Amino acid sequence: MRNFRLTLAYDGSGYRGWQAQPGGGTIQQRIAAAIQEISGESAIVHGSGRTDAGVHALAQVAHVQLATEMPAENLQKALNARLPAEIRVLAAAIAPPEFHARQDAVGKTYRFRWHRAAVCPPFLHRYVHHYPYPLDEAAMAAAASQFVGRHDFTSLAAAGDRRAAAAAAARAAAGQPPLDATREVFRCVLARQDEELVLEVTGSGFLRHMVRNIAGFLIEVGRGRRRGEDIPRMLAARDRRQAGPTAPARGLWLVAVYYPPWQPPRP
Amino acid sequence: MRNFRLTLAYDGSGYRGWQAQPGGGTIQQRIAAAIQEISGESAIVHGSGRTDAGVHALAQVAHVQLATEMPAENLQKALNARLPAEIRVLAAAIAPPEFHARQDAVGKTYRFRWHRAAVCPPFLHRYVHHYPYPLDEAAMAAAASQFVGRHDFTSLAAAGDRRAAAAAAARAAAGQPPLDATREVFRCVLARQDEELVLEVTGSGFLRHMVRNIAGFLIEVGRGRRRGEDIPRMLAARDRRQAGPTAPARGLWLVAVYYPPWQPPRP
Numbered sequence: 001m002r003n004f005r006l007t008l009a010y011d012g013s014g015y016r017g018w019q020a021q022p023g024g025g026t027i028q029q030r031i032a033a034a035i036q037e038i039s040g041e042s043a044i045v046h047g048s049g050r051t052d053a054g055v056h057a058l059a060q061v062a063h064v065q066l067a068t069e070m071p072a073e074n075l076q077k078a079l080n081a082r083l084p085a086e087i088r089v090l091a092a093a094i095a096p097p098e099f100h101a102r103q104d105a106v107g108k109t110y111r112f113r114w115h116r117a118a119v120c121p122p123f124l125h126r127y128v129h130h131y132p133y134p135l136d137e138a139a140m141a142a143a144a145s146q147f148v149g150r151h152d153f154t155s156l157a158a159a160g161d162r163r164a165a166a167a168a169a170a171r172a173a174a175g176q177p178p179l180d181a182t183r184e185v186f187r188c189v190l191a192r193q194d195e196e197l198v199l200e201v202t203g204s205g206f207l208r209h210m211v212r213n214i215a216g217f218l219i220e221v222g223r224g225r226r227r228g229e230d231i232p233r234m235l236a237a238r239d240r241r242q243a244g245p246t247a248p249a250r251g252l253w254l255v256a257v258y259y260p261p262w263q264p265p266r267p
Numbered sequence: 268m269r270n271f272r273l274t275l276a277y278d279g280s281g282y283r284g285w286q287a288q289p290g291g292g293t294i295q296q297r298i299a300a301a302i303q304e305i306s307g308e309s310a311i312v313h314g315s316g317r318t319d320a321g322v323h324a325l326a327q328v329a330h331v332q333l334a335t336e337m338p339a340e341n342l343q344k345a346l347n348a349r350l351p352a353e354i355r356v357l358a359a360a361i362a363p364p365e366f367h368a369r370q371d372a373v374g375k376t377y378r379f380r381w382h383r384a385a386v387c388p389p390f391l392h393r394y395v396h397h398y399p400y401p402l403d404e405a406a407m408a409a410a411a412s413q414f415v416g417r418h419d420f421t422s423l424a425a426a427g428d429r430r431a432a433a434a435a436a437a438r439a440a441a442g443q444p445p446l447d448a449t450r451e452v453f454r455c456v457l458a459r460q461d462e463e464l465v466l467e468v469t470g471s472g473f474l475r476h477m478v479r480n481i482a483g484f485l486i487e488v489g490r491g492r493r494r495g496e497d498i499p500r501m502l503a504a505r506d507r508r509q510a511g512p513t514a515p516a517r518g519l520w521l522v523a524v525y526y527p528p529w530q531p532p533r534p
Contacts, residue, residue, distance in 0.1 A: 088387065088389050089386070119276075120355065127390060
């Protein structure tokens, strides 16, 4: 068996997210089906992590163990010939046998894009959240930096992710250190790029909906309903209800996944 | 009645083109249906010209006569609230009663985009023609300028447009001047823009498929199968079979429509 490392870009609009599920329609399943057509192998394509329905990827990383002796470059071409145009293999390479796309990842960058013009160009509507209403963008940019650091991000985990939230609350009540909701945010920057307001977050890892909830909280700051100074208290509460709305999936992009010897940026 | 002038952008991917046809699914019909919802009026939305299925518009212009007393800006907002995100009204204004989007147009600019990278980004596949094969781009750029001038473009009209082609051929055989296939191209420039090869053509007007056929001919030049020097003879033949393949609709963009006092660019 050889271990293929794939770098993938996809338009998540028409898919039910990365992770395989009954009924199909996921990106992981589309790639596995294409591999089966090519080499006849039924293999699991391990991504660096899930992306939700509607979320896009500029460079998701995955690995897959295959018996095929096909050169990696040929596998890339064969996959791109069979996959829909919304999913592209940007690169394929033979990785060390022990390489694991999820377990070995030491960081990721996500981007959230808001389109600020009165009318959203029809060519962008799948890729941005159209938000033409007034926002205090300077306050949002200042607040974004408050997320940098090592925190328990339970308050910004998916509301539906009850198991993780309950476990964290129980441990906190018992005076134990948090278990698995602790992540380190290395960089969190919000900036204007022409008609778009763009949030970029680089961290050691992300809970489900974490970037969309950071984006949602920043919108609350922009509307004057919350303040950047509230962020430490909101995080300390470890309570999803302390945060704000979840920004829509269409504005979210997985930009990069990092592996050793990558070193996180230091602010 | 007031005459509303609309400036429209659309992603043509999911539509059967501009022009109304039985069975619907056209952009003209979607806009007319939205107007009917808003003001109860059954009106014809006159575009500056047709765009084919899959062709995009950055700024199509249309006019529509309506009895509504709604301010133009409100009509714009009401339309954008009802239209799918793939069709946007960029501007609405009250025009002089005699303004006619098609009859008054004195020029248009179209763009054709080829993506030249080995892999086409999934976010662009609706908007470009992916052409990763070798091309002599310098020869194509030189050939593009050969289309500038006042010509009978019968050789570059849609192959299916037999009535126009037959009429032109009959007049030519009888020694009469060409009737309606004569158009003036003011500017025709092909240039690299990062990973894209971009053709821009500004002319007095365009026959059906004319820009896609210019693009198709230039690809033949890029492949070394035709030469720029062949263009005058190909045009003089007034025979569609003398040209080349028609480039796909997805790469074509209507960029602008011009009205007096616009002056054409002079090379």
